[in-house]
Amino acid sequence: MLDLCPAGFEEVDRGEIVELVAYADAESEQLLARAFGRVSAKDVEVGWEGRWREFHRPVEVGRLWVGPPWETPPDDRVPVVIDPGRAFGTGAHASTRLCLELLQRIPPARCLDVGCGSGVIAVAAAKLGFEPVVAVDVDEHAVEATRRNAAANDVVVRAVRADACVEPLPSAAVAVANLTHELALQILPRLDCDVVVAAGYLDAYKLHLPSFRLVERLVEDGWAADLLERAAQ
16 A cells, blocks of 8 residues: 555555545545455545644643644644654654653753654753754654754754664663653663653553553553663672
């Protein structure tokens, strides 16, 4: 489906079957018909291509305002303007909001954002005074989105492509890892840092890492975020 409809598609659960739905022109419709044998189509309303903006709404987290470039931030918040492009992260997800909340409780220092996605956390860190800020992601689209959003916010973030599971990571005083539980267990022990903000998993999951101790856990909508400090040797 991605080869046939690179702009994207969605899955619709129809009980025992899954229906694949995509916006397509006449040429793409013919390609789909040849690939699947049977395709149904209907016209869509004018302006469909911009309707996704209705779901990309700004959020406020402590001192921060995180929103898209077509919204106007209030004067009493630190604005973080994010256009996600093809990368994950708008600030709306609970795990991202929890990371941003915990980040504001930490004195600014050298920061590493692992799995940066759109760069929302890295950009927010730079806006909060953390420096230097380094962001890594295995997805080149995420790296490009982070660089673009850092430039749009007039902050300095060094975004690089790297597989955090196997490649060396730069040292930092503070690391933020908004990842799955499985990835967190793989990557966090590899970090050379004093403080970690970890999120991206449900409250039912706990991080058992001998090298770190839990300082605080926040929970929202069933998602958890942990503030960890390196344990004394």
